[in-house]
Amino acid sequence: DIVLTQSPDSLAVSLGERATINCKSSQSVLYTSNNKNYLGWYQQKPGQPPRLLIYWASARESGVPDRFSASGSGTDFTLAISSLQAEDVAVYYCQQYYSTPWTFGQGTKVEIK
Amino acid sequence: QLQLQESGPGLVKPSETLSLTCTVSGGSITSSSCYWGWIRQPPGKGLEWIANIYYSGSAYYNPSLKSRVTISVDTSNNHFSLRLSSVTAADTAVYYCARQFYERGQLPYYFDYWGQGTLVTVSS
Numbered sequence: 041d042i043v044l045t046q047s048p049d050s051l052a053v054s055l056g057e058r059a060t061i062n063c064k065s066s067q068s069v070l071y072t073s074n075n076k077n078y079l080g081w082y083q084q085k086p087g088q089p090p091r092l093l094i095y096w097a098s099a100r101e102s103g104v105p106d107r108f109s110a111s112g113s114g115t116d117f118t119l120a121i122s123s124l125q126a127e128d129v130a131v132y133y134c135q136q137y138y139s140t141p142w143t144f145g146q147g148t149k150v151e152i153k
Numbered sequence: 154q155l156q157l158q159e160s161g162p163g164l165v166k167p168s169e170t171l172s173l174t175c176t177v178s179g180g181s182i183t184s185s186s187c188y189w190g191w192i193r194q195p196p197g198k199g200l201e202w203i204a205n206i207y208y209s210g211s212a213y214y215n216p217s218l219k220s221r222v223t224i225s226v227d228t229s230n231n232h233f234s235l236r237l238s239s240v241t242a243a244d245t246a247v248y249y250c251a252r253q254f255y256e257r258g259q260l261p262y263y264f265d266y267w268g269q270g271t272l273v274t275v276s277s
Binding site: 078080082088089090091092095101133135137138139140141142143144145146147 | 199200201202213215216217249251254260261262263264265267268269270
């Protein structure tokens, strides 16, 4: 199984400041034949289901604010929130779809400092 | 707007079988561009993929649960279902159903639509 390890487990950021979350994969999720990274990011607010934010490692889902961006390739990926808003308080998960079983990172909790 | 809604008992006794159904509305479960899956989340913990299924019946299972899981699809009623046998307290979780984007010839990809989830507690 591909293991995704997120860091940090939690972080507190001031409103308007930048938040950065990392996701490291135990093996590459880059499919060389199409040069796509099979990795997504989700946001889960308390009491709600996860919401897809990012797919193909950097493509923003429709309706996702552009303060959310993501990058990375191979085994190392980053989700950034450029200017943290109160509504961004949530747990964020990465997920790989390179191989079965589909797996998620353990989650990173983002709070307001 | 596609919507998914989980339904089923909220309390299951140890050693019994957990049964859940996900009803899809606002779209057809026979869409060629998606699989339909189940993901669970124990209280205060992370996400675990359980299984998914195509409208044709083709399915994938998490090896860690495969011996206890059955997933099925009912195209006539636009829903799919999960059965998890021999449950223990470790199976207590919020169970989500979700749509998984798919392109023919590939493994299914990311989960783009989710139900609200249903809490299933295993307790006598």
